[in-house]
Structures are given as C-alpha cells and as structure tokens.
Amino acid sequence: MIRIAKTENGLIRGFPAADPRITVFKGIPFAAPPVGNNRWRAPQLCTHWDGIYNAYEYASISIQDTPGLGTDIYCREWHVDPHIPMSEDCLYLNIWTGAQHPDDKLPVVVWFFGGAFQWGYTAEMEFDGERLARRGIVVVTVNYRLNLFGFLAHPELTAEQEESPTNFGHLDQRAGLLWVIRNISHFGGDPGNITIAGQSAGGMSVMVHLTNPSNFGLFQKAIVQSGMITSPYPHSFFGPPPSLKDAEAQGVAFFSFLGVRTLSEARQLDVKYLLRKYNEFVKTHPRMMTVYDNKTCYGNPLYLYMTGSHAHVPLLTGNTLNEFMSGITAATEEAYRMQVNTLFGDKAERFLRCPEAWMHHPDIGYAPINTIEYTTKSVLLKNQAQGGTEPCYYYQFMPDIPGWDNPGAFHSSELWFFFETLAKCWRPFKGYHYDLARKMCNYWTNFVKTGDPNGLDHDGVPLPEWKPYGNALPYQLLFESAGPKLVLQPESEFTKLLIDKLAHQILNEEGNNDEKNSGF
Numbered sequence: 001m002i003r004i005a006k007t008e009n010g011l012i013r014g015f016p017a018a019d020p021r022i023t024v025f026k027g028i029p030f031a032a033p034p035v036g037n038n039r040w041r042a043p044q045l046c047t048h049w050d051g052i053y054n055a056y057e058y059a060s061i062s063i064q065d066t067p068g069l070g071t072d073i074y075c076r077e078w079h080v081d082p083h084i085p086m087s088e089d090c091l092y093l094n095i096w097t098g099a100q101h102p103d104d105k106l107p108v109v110v111w112f113f114g115g116a117f118q119w120g121y122t123a124e125m126e127f128d129g130e131r132l133a134r135r136g137i138v139v140v141t142v143n144y145r146l147n148l149f150g151f152l153a154h155p156e157l158t159a160e161q162e163e164s165p166t167n168f169g170h171l172d173q174r175a176g177l178l179w180v181i182r183n184i185s186h187f188g189g190d191p192g193n194i195t196i197a198g199q200s201a202g203g204m205s206v207m208v209h210l211t212n213p214s215n216f217g218l219f220q221k222a223i224v225q226s227g228m229i230t231s232p233y234p235h236s237f238f239g240p241p242p243s244l245k246d247a248e249a250q251g252v253a254f255f256s257f258l259g260v261r262t263l264s265e266a267r268q269l270d271v272k273y274l275l276r277k278y279n280e281f282v283k284t285h286p287r288m289m290t291v292y293d294n295k296t297c298y299g300n301p302l303y304l305y306m307t308g309s310h311a312h313v314p315l316l317t318g319n320t321l322n323e324f325m326s327g328i329t330a331a332t333e334e335a336y337r338m339q340v341n342t343l344f345g346d347k348a349e350r351f352l353r354c355p356e357a358w359m360h361h362p363d364i365g366y367a368p369i370n371t372i373e374y375t376t377k378s379v380l381l382k383n384q385a386q387g388g389t390e391p392c393y394y395y396q397f398m399p400d401i402p403g404w405d406n407p408g409a410f411h412s413s414e415l416w417f418f419f420e421t422l423a424k425c426w427r428p429f430k431g432y433h434y435d436l437a438r439k440m441c442n443y444w445t446n447f448v449k450t451g452d453p454n455g456l457d458h459d460g461v462p463l464p465e466w467k468p469y470g471n472a473l474p475y476q477l478l479f480e481s482a483g484p485k486l487v488l489q490p491e492s493e494f495t496k497l498l499i500d501k502l503a504h505q506i507l508n509e510e511g512n513n514d515e516k517n518s519g520f
Contacts, residue, residue, distance in 0.1 A: 001016070001020070001021065001022075001023050001098075001099075001100065002014070002023055002097060002099055002100070002101070002102065002186075002187060002188055003015070003016075003023055004052065005025070005102070005186045005187050006186045007028070007183045007186060008046075008179075008182055008183055009029070009046045009047070009048045009049060009053075010048055010049040010050065010051070010052075010053055011051070011052045011053065012025060012028060012052065012053045012054075012055050013025075013052045013053065013054050013055060013056075014026075014055050014056075014095070015055075015056055017096065017130045017133075018130060019130060019134060021098055021134070022096055022097065022098045022130050022133045022134060023096070023097055023098075024055075024094070024095070024096050024129075024130070025055040025094065025095040025097075025187070026055050026056060026057055026058050026059075026094045027055055027056075027057055027058055027059035027092045027094065028053075028055050028092055028093050028094065028095065029046050029059075029091065029092055030043075030046065030091055030092065030093050030142070030175060030176050030179040031043035031044060031045065031046055031091040031172065031175050031176075031179075032044040032045060032046055032047065032091070033088070033089035033091065034088060034089070034090070034091060034145060034149070034168070034172075035088050035089055036267065037267060039088070039149070039267045040149070040152055040154075040157055040168060040263070040266075040267070041161060041164070041168070042161065042163075042164035042168065042171045042175075043091055043168075043171055043172050043175040058092075058094065058121075058122065058123040059085075059089075059090065059092035059143065060085040060086055060087035060089060060090055060092075061084055061085065061086050061087075061090060061121035061122075061123060061143070062086070062088075062090040062120075062121060062143060062144065062145055062146045062149065062150070063086060063087070063088055063090070063145075063146070063147070063149055063271050063274075063275055064086070064115075064118060064119045064120075064121075064146050064147060064275075065118075065119060065275075065279070066082050066086070067079035067080065067081060067082060067084060067119075067121075068080045068081050068082040068084075069082050073405065073407060073410060074119075074412070076405075076426070077412070077425070078124045078125050078126055079119070079124070080125075084121075084123065088149065088271050090143050090144075090145065091143060091144075091145075091172055091175070091176075092122075092143050093122070093140055093141060093142045093143065093176050093179070093180075094122055094129070094140070094141045095129075095138065095139065095140050095184075095187055096128075096129035096130055096132065096133035096138070096139040097133060097138045097139075097187045097188050097189065098133045098134060098136065098188075099138065099187060099188020099189070100188070101188060102185060102186050102187070102188055103185075103188075104188040105185075105188070105189070105190035105193070106136060106137055106138050106188050106189050106190060107136070107137045107138070107189075107190060107193045107194075107195070107448050107449045107450075108137065108138045108139075108140060108180060108184055108189040108190060108191070108193060108194045108195070108448075109132070109137055109138070109139055109140065109194075109195045109196075109197050109223075109448045110140045110142060110176065110177055110180055110194060110195070110196050110197065110219070111127065111129075111139065111140065111141045111142065111197050111198060111202070112142060112144070112173050112196070112197070112198035112201075112202035112205045112206065113127065113141070113198070113199070113201075113202050114198065114199045114200025114201040114202040114203065114226075114227075114412065115146070115200065115201055116200070116201050116287070116289070117146055117147065117150065117151060117169060117201045117204075117287070117288075117289035117290065118146055118147045118287055118289075119146065120146070120201070120202075121143060122141040122142065122143045125421065125424045126415045126416055126419055126421050126424065126425075127141055127415075127419060127421075128419065128421050128424070129141065129419070131419060131420035131421065131441060132419065132420070132441065132444070132445055132448075135441065135442065135445040136445070136449070137445050137448050137449060138184060138187055138188060138189035140176070140180050140184070142172070142173055142176035142177070143172070143176075144169045144170075144172035144173050144176070145168050145169045145172055146169060147275075147278060147287065147288055148254070148274060148275075148278045148288050149168070149271075149274075150167075150168050150169030150170075150172070150288075151166060151167060151168065151169055151247075151288040151289050151290065151291060152166065152168075152251055152254070152288055153165060153166035153244060153247035153248045153250070153251045153288075153291050153293070154248055154251030154252060154254075154255065154263060155248050155251075155252065156262065156263040157248075157251070157263060158244065158248060160263065163295055164295060164296070165244060165293055165295065166244065166247060166291045166293050166296075167208075167290060167291055167293055167295070167296040167297055169205075170205060170208055170209070170290065170296050170297065171296060173205055173209065174209065174215065174296075177194070177196065177209075177215075177218055177219070178218070180194065181194070181218065192220070193220055193449075194218070194219040194220055194221075195219060195220065195221040195222065195223060195447070195448045196209055196210075196219045196221075196222050196223070197222070197223035197224075197225070197448075198223070198224070198225065198227060199225035199226055199227065199412065199414075199415060200225070200226050200227060200411065200412060201227075201289070202225075202227065203223075203224040203225050203226055203227015203228070203317075204227045204228075204229070204238070204290065204301070205227075205290075206222050206223065206224050206227060207224060207227055207228065207301035207302070207305065208290060208296070208297050208301050209222075210222055210224075210301065210305065210310045210311050210313075211297075211298060211299070211301045211304035211305060211309055211310045211311075212296060212297070212298060213298070215311065216311045217311075219311070219313065220313055220314075220451070221313050221314050221315075221316075221447065221448065221451050222311070222313055222314070222315050222316075223315075223316045223317070223444070223447065223448075224315065224316075224317040224376075225317070225318065225319075225414065225415075225418070226318075226319050226320060226323060226324075226372050226411060226412070226414075227317070227372075228302060228317070228372060228375045228376045228379050229324060229371060229372055229375055230302065230371065230375050230502065230505070230506065231326045231371040231375075232343070232369075232371075232374065232498045232501045232502050232505065233326050233327065233328050233343070233367075233369075233371075234328075234339075234343070235326060236326075236371075237324055237326075237371065240292070240299075240300035240302075240303070241289075241290045241291055241292040241297055241299075241300065242286070242291055242292065243291075243292050244291055244292065244293045244294070247288075247291040247293075250285060250286070250288070253281075253285065254277075254278070254281055254285075257277060257280075257281050258274070258277055300506065302375065302379050302506045303506050303507060305379055305383055306378075306379050306382040306383050306386070306503065306506060306507060307383075307386060307507070308383060308386055308387060308388055312388075312389070312390045313390060313451070314390055314391045314392075314393075314447070314451035314452070315380075315390060315391070315392045315393070316392075316393045316395075316444070316447045316453060317376055317380070317392065317393070317394060317395075318376065318394050318395030318396055318397065318477075319370060319372040319373045319376060319395075319396060319397070320396075320397040320398070320409040320410065320411060320412075320413055320414055321370065321396060321397065321398035321408065321409040322370075322407075322408035322409045322410055322411075323370065323372060323409070323410060323411035323412075324370060324371045324372050324411065325361075325364050325368055325369070325370055325371070326364065326368070326369060326371045327360075327361060327364035327365030327366055327367055327368040327369070328340070328343075328365050328366045328367055329365035329366075330365065330366060336366050337352065340352060340357070343501075344497070344501070347497060347501075350493070350497060351367075351494070351497050353493075354492070354493055354494035354497070355494075356492070356494040357494065367494075369498065373396065374495070374498050374499060374502055375502060376394065377394070377469075377474075377491070377495075377499055378498075378499040378500075378502035378503045378506070379506070380392050380394065380469055380470075381470075381471050381474075381499060381503075382503045382506075382507070384470055384471050385471060391451070391452070391468040392468055392469050392470070393447070393453055393466055393468055393469065393477070394468075394469035394475070394476050394477070395466075395476065395477045395478070395479060396476060396477075396478050396479065397409050397413070397414040397417070397479045398478060398479060398480055399433065399436055399479060399480055399481040400481050401413050401427065402427050402428045402429060402430070402433075403426075403427045403428070414440070414479070416437065417433075417436060417437040417440045417441070417479070418437075418440050418441060418444050419441070420437045420438060420440075420441040422434060422437050432481060432482070432483075433481075435483065436479060436480075436481070436483060436484070438457070438458060439457060439463055439483065439484055440479060440484075442455065442456075442457060442458070442463060443455075443463060443466060443477075443484070446463075453466050454466055463484065464477075464483070464484045464485065464486055465486055466484070466486060467486060473488060474488065474489060474490060474491060475487070475488055476489055
C-alpha cells in the first residue's frame with residue numbers, strides 16, 4: 001500500500017481506510033489559499049512544505065450557508081453537521097487509492113460535487129471513495145469556491161485579469177484536474193486515463209469543461225449525472241449562462257449593495273459579512289454561477305455539445321425519475337390551449353392530440369415532464385444527428401427510496417448507489433437496494449476504467465448489457481428496484497415534440513422566451 005506519496009510540493013502521508021488495502025489522503029492543498037488579494041483570482045500555485053504533510057482530515061469547506069440548520073431533504077440526507085469547519089481557504093482535494101506501487105497506473109476519476117454552485121463540499125458522507133477504490137480505480141474529489149466567491153464578475157476584475165475575469169469555481173476545478181495530471185502517478189494513478197465526473201452543478205461543471213477547448217485532451221471520459229437542465233416550458237430551473245457584460249453589471253450592483261466602490265475595498269471585507277449581504281442581495285437578483293466569459297465558459301454548454309463543439313470522449317449520463325419536474329400551469333382548459341398555441345405554434349394541435357398533454361398534476365400542471373430527462377435526450381440525439389460518434393450511455397434511476405418522507409427517486413438520491421455508501425444513510429434500505437448499488441457501482445467503475453460500463457458483477461456473472469443511446473436505437477438502462485434493465489424504447493410523439501422543441505430552443509440560444517420559441 002502507498003501510505004506516503006511524493007507530490008510537487010512535498011511528501012504527504014495518508015492513512016488506512018476501513019479497508020486497510022485502501023489508503024486515504026484527505027485535505028491535500030492543490031492551490032494557494034484564495035484569500036486577501038487572491039480573493040476573486042484564478043487559483044495560484046501552492047507553496048512547498050518541509051517534512052511530511054499529514055493528510056488525515058478533510059479541509060474546511062467553501063464559504064456557504066451553514067449546513068444542517070434547515071429542514072429540507074438535503075439537510076436530512078447529508079448536510080447534517082452545522083459545526084463542520086468552513087473557510088475561504090478551501091482549495092483542497094482528497095484521494096482514495098488501492099495501488100500497491102506508484103507505477104500501477106490505475107484509472108482515475110476526478111469528482112466535482114453539486115449544490116447549485118451555492119452549497120456542497122467534498123466531505124459529504126456519500127462521497128466516500130473507498131468502495132470505488134476497492135474496484136481498482138483512484139478516486140479524487142476536488143473542492144472549489146461557490147456562490148459570490150466562485151462566480152462574481154465585475155468590470156474591475158475583467159480589467160485586472162482579462163484571462164480569468166470570473167468563473168473562479170470552474171478554474172478551481174481545472175486547477176485540481178491539472179494537479180492530478182501532474183501528481184497522480186505518485187499515488188498509483190494513470191494521468192493518461194482520467195474521467196471527470198459530477199452530479200447536478202457538478203455535472204453542469206463537467207459540461208463546461210467538456211466544451212472548453214483548452215481542456216481537450218486533459219481527460220478521456222466524462223460522467224454527467226443530472227447535469228443537463230433546461231425546460232421546454234415557460235419556467236426553467238436553469239437557463240443559458242449570463243454574458244460577462246450582464247454578470248459584470250450584477251457585480252456592480254452587488255458592490256453598491258455592499259457599500260463599497262472598488263475591488264480593493266471588497267477584497268478587504270469579512271467573509272461572513274459578504275455572505276450575509278449576498279443572501280440579502282439574491283432575494284431580488286439572480287444567484288451567481290457560471291458566466292459566459294469566453295475564457296472558461298464558451299457559451300451554453302448544451303448548445304456547444306449539441307453542435308459538436310466538445311471533447312469527443314465517451315459519456316455516461318442520466319437522471320433520477322422524480323427530479324426537476326415541470327409542467328404548464330393554467331387555471332382553465334382554454335387558458336392551457338392558449339399557452340400551448342404560444343409555445344408550439346403550428347405544432348400545437350399535434351401536441352394536444354397526445355394523451356400525455358392532458359395529464360395533470362396538482363403541483364406541477366399540465367403535461368408534466370422530467371426536464372433533465374428531456375434535456376439530456378435532446379442534447380444527445382441532436383449531437384448524433386449532426387455527426388457525433390462518441391458512445392453515450394444513458395440511464396434512468398427509478399427504484400423505490402424508503403423513508404417516512406416518501407421522497408421518490410429524488411434529485412441526488414442516486415449518489416448513495418453509485419458511490420455504494422448506502423450504509424451511511426438513515427433510510428431503511430433493504431438487501432435489494434444494496435444489490436442494485438453494487439451493480440451501479442460496478443457499471444460506474446467499469447466506465448471509468450475503459451469508457452464502457454459493461455463487465456462482470458462480483459459473482460462473476462455478466463452485468464445486464466448496457467448499450468449506447470442513439471437516434472436509431474434509443475437504449476436506456478433503467479435502474480429499478482429489481483435491478484438494472486435495458487430497454488429499447490422508441491420515443492412517443494409527445495416526447496419527440498418536446499425533444500425537438502428543446503433542440504430548437506437550445507440551438508437558437510433563446511432560453512425559454514415563449515414568444516420567440518413558438519412555431520419551432
């Protein structure tokens with residue numbers, strides 16, 4: 001086992017995981033602390049240390065709302081500790097490795113957590129990489145700056161640092177990836193066999209990196225879990241990234257709200273004050289997240305992927321059954337028909353002839369859909385129609401999730417399964433849940449190793465075959481309570497209409513403007 005490893009900054013000591021064949025290194029600095037004059041700058045290089053750095057504990061999480069104080073499902077699920085250390089000094093990563101020697105050249109996965117770019121951290125209990133590492137891969141989880149600390153834009157920033165005016169959170173992720181490329185061989189990993197992966201905002205981050213030409217060649221595979229998000233209906237959870245000009249204007253308004261005139265003054269403000277004022281500011285302004293700056297983000301990643309402007313690597317992607325649901329809200333049938341006419345133009349009657357168009361959910365409205373499912377399918381199919389040839393493996397996660405709150409297959413629930421960390425959850429999972437998690441984890445790690453999720457289960461029996469999703473053969477792997485099931489499911493007329501509408505919407509970069517999108 002590798003208990004002490006060499007890095008570019010000095011020697012580092014890890015410790016045995018629960019399985020002593022795995023070594024864990026926690027809290028490894030990969031960049032200088034982003035404090036003082038480094039606040040709102042691209043990550044700077046780490047300083048060297050003498051002796052051996054003991055990587056025994058997670059480092060402080062990024063500045064964000066205190067975890068564990070709410071009553072929402074995420075506070076019940078994993079944001080449980082209000083006393084977890086938090087600091088602006090947060091650029092650290094963690095490694096799990098089962099390598100025996102530095103020259104083992106094991107496949108590597110680099111994980112970016114989710115949380116709407118406002119919350120989240122690598123220390124969340126579901127992100128324990130031990131079970132993945134036991135399958136013969138090296139697991140790296142990278143922390144990054146969030147909210148105003150990760151995504152502020154301002155004219156002074158652009159003038160001061162033209163090459164990195166904003167998107168500091170994504171720059172942190174890239175710095176972590178580059179650190180891995182430079183150092184992971186000392187932990188038994190192969191810098192030439194890297195998968196970048198993430199869920200929700202982490203999956204959206206993977207999409208940003210997939211469509212940034214400066215990243216092409218840095219990784220060989222990608223995993224996007226619940227990270228392609230928009231809607232064919234008027235309400236969308238996420239739209240295209242704002243332009244740098246619009247984000248700068250928001251930054252100017254935020255500085256005015258803070259009561260400061262210059263960037264220098266803002267860099268001297270206390271972090272708690274900044275976060276408190278930000279939480280007041282976003283009551284009337286959008287939250288700060290990915291910006292289209294043409295330096296790190298080159299446009300709407302959904303559009304860029306659709307049109308082939310992305311790293312051409314194998315992709316594993318999908319969604320959970322009961323996340324990001326959306327529908328058309330209308331008080332009467334007549335009002336509903338009017339909205340459909342506006343949204344669908346000359347295709348409105350085709351839409352209204354579909355039985356799904358008349359389904360109604362009291363909390364969602366007419367024609368309810370899972371927006372991530374439809375967005376993902378639209379992006380994949382349009383990319384293939386325009387000549388994309390890289391294999392794309394699509395899944396839907398839909399087992400029963402037990403608990404008094406009857407949550408369904410909620411957003412992020414698959415994380416317990418892909419990381420095979422169900423035993424850390426409070427929910428009364430049963431044996432078949434553990435069987436499903438084992439298989440999901442095997443698929444995931446097979447993909448990290450080879451770009452193909454297929455292979456053997458632990459008992460030597462082949463996993464149910466998972467075939468790529470495509471226009472001619474739209475195979476989907478359903479993760480059901482009874483186990484994985486491959487289905488060849490041609491899309492219905494309703495689904496085709498919405499997928500085509502989304503493609504038109506994204507390709508025209510018109511967000512969710514219902515006037516402009518009519519008659520696609």
